[in-house]
Amino acid sequence: MTPKTLVPSRGLLLTFWLIGGILLAFILIPLLQLYAAQTPASLAHVAGMAEVRDAIWLSLVAAFFTATFAGIFGVPLAYLLARTAFPGKALVEVIVDLPLAVPHTVAGIALLFVFGRTGVIGGPVSALTGFQFWGTIGGVVIAMLYVSAPYTVNAARVGFESVDPRLEKVARTLGANPWSVFRRVTLPLARRGILTGLTLTYARSISEFGAVIILTYYPMTAPVKIYDLFLQFGLGDSSAMAALYLLVALSLFILFRHLAYGRVVPGGRQ
Amino acid sequence: MNGIVVKNISLNLGAFALHDISFEFDSGETFVILGPSGAGKSVLLETLAGFYHPDAGQIRIGGRDVTTMPPEARRIGFMFQDYALFPHLTVMQNVQFPQRADPSRVREVLARLGLEHLTDRKPVNLSGGEKQRVALARALAADPALFLFDEPLSALDARTRDTLREELKTLLRQLGVPAIYVTHDQAEALVLADRIAVLRDGRLQQTGRPAEVFNAPANEFVANFVGVETMLPAQIMKVSDNFVSMTVGDKTLYALDRGVDRTLRSVLACIRPEDVALSHSPSSDAGARNQFTARVVSVSTLGPLFKIALDAGFPLVAYAAKQLYLDLKLSPGASVTASIDATAIHLIAR
Numbered sequence: 356m357t358p359k360t361l362v363p364s365r366g367l368l369l370t371f372w373l374i375g376g377i378l379l380a381f382i383l384i385p386l387l388q389l390y391a392a393q394t395p396a397s398l399a400h401v402a403g404m405a406e407v408r409d410a411i412w413l414s415l416v417a418a419f420f421t422a423t424f425a426g427i428f429g430v431p432l433a434y435l436l437a438r439t440a441f442p443g444k445a446l447v448e449v450i451v452d453l454p455l456a457v458p459h460t461v462a463g464i465a466l467l468f469v470f471g472r473t474g475v476i477g478g479p480v481s482a483l484t485g486f487q488f489w490g491t492i493g494g495v496v497i498a499m500l501y502v503s504a505p506y507t508v509n510a511a512r513v514g515f516e517s518v519d520p521r522l523e524k525v526a527r528t529l530g531a532n533p534w535s536v537f538r539r540v541t542l543p544l545a546r547r548g549i550l551t552g553l554t555l556t557y558a559r560s561i562s563e564f565g566a567v568i569i570l571t572y573y574p575m576t577a578p579v580k581i582y583d584l585f586l587q588f589g590l591g592d593s594s595a596m597a598a599l600y601l602l603v604a605l606s607l608f609i610l611f612r613h614l615a616y617g618r619v620v621p622g623g624r625q
Numbered sequence: 626m627n628g629i630v631v632k633n634i635s636l637n638l639g640a641f642a643l644h645d646i647s648f649e650f651d652s653g654e655t656f657v658i659l660g661p662s663g664a665g666k667s668v669l670l671e672t673l674a675g676f677y678h679p680d681a682g683q684i685r686i687g688g689r690d691v692t693t694m695p696p697e698a699r700r701i702g703f704m705f706q707d708y709a710l711f712p713h714l715t716v717m718q719n720v721q722f723p724q725r726a727d728p729s730r731v732r733e734v735l736a737r738l739g740l741e742h743l744t745d746r747k748p749v750n751l752s753g754g755e756k757q758r759v760a761l762a763r764a765l766a767a768d769p770a771l772f773l774f775d776e777p778l779s780a781l782d783a784r785t786r787d788t789l790r791e792e793l794k795t796l797l798r799q800l801g802v803p804a805i806y807v808t809h810d811q812a813e814a815l816v817l818a819d820r821i822a823v824l825r826d827g828r829l830q831q832t833g834r835p836a837e838v839f840n841a842p843a844n845e846f847v848a849n850f851v852g853v854e855t856m857l858p859a860q861i862m863k864v865s866d867n868f869v870s871m872t873v874g875d876k877t878l879y880a881l882d883r884g885v886d887r888t889l890r891s892v893l894a895c896i897r898p899e900d901v902a903l904s905h906s907p908s909s910d911a912g913a914r915n916q917f918t919a920r921v922v923s924v925s926t927l928g929p930l931f932k933i934a935l936d937a938g939f940p941l942v943a944y945a946a947k948q949l950y951l952d953l954k955l956s957p958g959a960s961v962t963a964s965i966d967a968t969a970i971h972l973i974a975r
Binding site: 519521522524525526527528529530531532539540543544 | 671674675676695696697699700701702703705709711712713722723724725763764766767773
């Protein structure tokens with residue numbers, strides 16, 4: 356419950372609600388229009404197309420792998436940023452946030468130089484293992500990871516910062532070594548921040564278009580397929596697939612949020 | 626020695642340093658480190674726990690040299706302010722946390738501290754007293770050789786603090802585990818301490834039994850900190866017949882000679898407010914060598930006591946209980962007789 360406050364006047368609050376309401380309407384009306392334009396038949400039609408289902412499935416799976424990698428590589432960095440001071444920390448923070456500022460098509464082109472056919476990593480990896488980042492889910496995950504990893508690092512960092520260092524100290528005195536303290540105290544207590552980060556990374560990955568389409572047009576993720584349908588057939592099928600994809604993506608997002616925040620028991624989180 | 630030995634510990638943290646800290650005490654005793662905030666109490670405790678490595682010196686716990694050991698090997702029970710219970714674990718899981726906590730030991734400490742009925746609770750659902758007992762149980766489950774307390778009671782309200790302090794004192798006596806307890810509260814130090822050390826700016830000022838430190842402070846800072854209200858610059862005139870006679874302004878004070886340095890001239894005469902006796906008129910008791918007619922300057926209340934500021938030819942502070950306060954009509958301007966026993970005056974070189 357927010358405490359009732361008498362400081363702002365009714366008139367001010369009412370005016371702000373009217374202005375804020377315009378923004379809320381601006382966000383919601385296009386989505387409602389998107390669904391208003393659909394019929395059960397149009398949704399069933401696109402749902403019956405194998406390449407539509409494949410694209411949606413690819414987006415969901417690639418985003419899952421992306422969140423996994425973001426967790427593996429982002430959580431240790433988040434811990435360092437939360438718990439230690441080191442020379443160049445400000446620079447590291449800027450690097451972490453950099454993908455948020457880089458236009459996604461630019462990110463895609465930059466990634467081509469590294470993971471493309473002749474890229475500094477893409478070339479050797481392909482020569483050594485035969486695995487290619489282009490034309491595979493590998494490229495999709497790379498593109499998604501580049502633009503969405505900052506969310507995991509930043510949210511996990513907030514999670515680690517919220518853990519009282521005295522709890523870690525007391526755990527040490529109770530006989531736990533630093534690795535054990537991290538596993539048994541720090542990680543569980545930062546869990547909420549980490550899950551928030553992974554959820555944001557997942558959500559960002561599901562919606563990624565620019566970096567993915569440049570690094571690897573095929574296999575098509577859902578946003579790329581929607582664009583493809585739009586170019587080929589106009590609004591009809593593309594809007595139906597858009598509505599379908601949004602439904603799936605939002606359901607998952609709500610589910611993950613519930614998993615991350617939902618289990619609040621009286622007197623503390625689990 | 627089988628207790629705790631801290632020898633010549635120095636630590637430089639840049640902005641703050643510990644200088645040549647040495648003390649020792651027996652196993653089973655509680656050693657209180659008293660000092661204002663910023664004195665380095667927490668840094669000293671965390672150095673003993675192994676979170677800082679001293680630049681020089683040695684720390685021995687129960688005969689083991691732990692100076693270079695990591696915290697997890699030192700067998701320390703660290704009690705933080707608010708106790709730092711793991712909020713994501715139940716009481717049972719908290720107590721089971723230490724690797725050394727085998728099931729029979731866990732059962733034993735839970736029973737000993739009366740926690741069996743709380744094992745499924747989360748820390749957030751515990752009272753202050755329950756938290757204290759869970760934290761002790763968790764530390765005991767790890768079989769500590771030394772308890773360290775970092776002002777565990779300072780965030781609590783006065784009533785709860787008094788209760789928990791008494792409970793803690795009883796438990797520490799029963800457990801027989803040596804403990805170092807840091808606080809800025811002299812009352813807490815008096816209740817808990819077998820020995821007291823006063824710390825200021827990273828240096829120990831004085832170490833001793835509570836009565837020694839409170840009645841015979843080593844310097845002005847310690848005197849101030851342990852509640853000596855009257856400190857009078859005095860000139861020693863003569864030392865004879867077991868008494869030191871000295872002048873304060875145009876008055877003469879007599880202190881028992883406890884082997885005062887014969888070359889000393891300028892001293893501070895320290896008088897605790899509870900050692901100043903107030904009465905209607907001078908008594909003929911020869912034991913009270915120091916009797917002065919004094920005027921009440923101001924009165925303030927200290928909970929159950931009144932603090933009376935007097936002018937006896939020099940400033941003097943006394944305590945009076947309510948009945949005495951009413952009997953003597955101690956309002957500002959009133960005139961009373963103030964007596965100070967010669968044994969109650971402590972001299973500090975100046």
